[in-house]
Amino acid sequence: xIRCVGCGAILQNDFPLKxxxxxxxxxxxxxxxxxxxxxxxxxxxxxxxxxxxxxxxDGNGDLILLVTDFLNLYNLDExxxxxxxILVISKADIIPRSFNTEKFFDRVKCNLNIVDMVLxxxxxxxxxxxxxxxxxxxxxxNNVYVIGQTNAGKSTLVNKMIKNYGEGKPExxxxxxxxxxxxxxxxxxxxxxxxxxxxxxxxxxxxxxxASKDVLKKITPKKEIRPLSFQIKGWQSLLxxxxxxxxxxxxxxxxxMSNDLLVRRVYKNKECALKKYDLNIKKNSDxxxxxxxxxTFKRDSKVTLWLTxxxxxxxxxxxx
Numbered sequence: 001x002i003r004c005v006g007c008g009a010i011l012q013n014d015f016p017l018k019x020x021x022x023x024x025x026x027x028x029x030x031x032x033x034x035x036x037x038x039x040x041x042x043x044x045x046x047x048x049x050x051x052x053x054x055x056x057x058d059g060n061g062d063l064i065l066l067v068t069d070f071l072n073l074y075n076l077d078e079x080x081x082x083x084x085x086i087l088v089i090s091k092a093d094i095i096p097r098s099f100n101t102e103k104f105f106d107r108v109k110c111n112l113n114i115v116d117m118v119l120x121x122x123x124x125x126x127x128x129x130x131x132x133x134x135x136x137x138x139x140x141x142n143n144v145y146v147i148g149q150t151n152a153g154k155s156t157l158v159n160k161m162i163k164n165y166g167e168g169k170p171e172x173x174x175x176x177x178x179x180x181x182x183x184x185x186x187x188x189x190x191x192x193x194x195x196x197x198x199x200x201x202x203x204x205x206x207x208x209x210x211a212s213k214d215v216l217k218k219i220t221p222k223k224e225i226r227p228l229s230f231q232i233k234g235w236q237s238l239l240x241x242x243x244x245x246x247x248x249x250x251x252x253x254x255x256x257m258s259n260d261l262l263v264r265r266v267y268k269n270k271e272c273a274l275k276k277y278d279l280n281i282k283k284n285s286d287x288x289x290x291x292x293x294x295x296t297f298k299r300d301s302k303v304t305l306w307l308t309x310x311x312x313x314x315x316x317x318x319x320x
Contacts, residue, residue, distance in 0.1 A: 150200025
């Protein structure tokens, strides 16, 4: 049984429409990973039961790296784990420079057994020595599992660890497309550490799962986020592209999301084709649009939120 080094699927040459297909079983990559790597061509596959995978991992009691990022840090308690966890906040390069890391860590609250938190950037090789040393300090065996939501940067992080501390060549397929990794992938870094990459946890209601490739590129920040502040006097609407609208009155907000998105004000009240939610949001709370980013409210506010059907939101205490 040979697995694709890119996504972990078992290689097979009988069923072209199923995962792991390759025309030649001597290939290292399945056809899907080859197309992602060389042509940025993506083929969606059916979802697996990720809950069962996480239960199996948790039953081992080994150290787990839970990878998330600044924009999508809102549902840690939806993951049930008893094992020790290092919370890894990836993509530090997109976080505004004015951001206070210590205050941020203090505001991260969840019921997981978090033994440490580390902010990293695979793009800039930031804090990887710190993360590596914490892994060696906290691990219970050489096996350390890497989990997180799809598109959180797990596979990129593992490839960077291989490059920095291993002797092998990074080969895991990475992409900003969801569900690139399909099964467990063992990566022996050295004699002290084996990192096991896992499929991304699918976050229902996230734009990442629903967006086209073009929209996905636009909502995924490529550089430091510049927060957008709005002082709303009287009644106004705030439009984010054509998939989010906020009807607001006499409030102050700050938007944290990709600066490639078109955000504009509108002063005419009219119905639209999006799904409507009437919300009461308290002062110093974040309205998270799953997969897109979040909006911090500086005052108690009544808000009418309009979203593309299938996209969900979360309201939480502010993390900034």
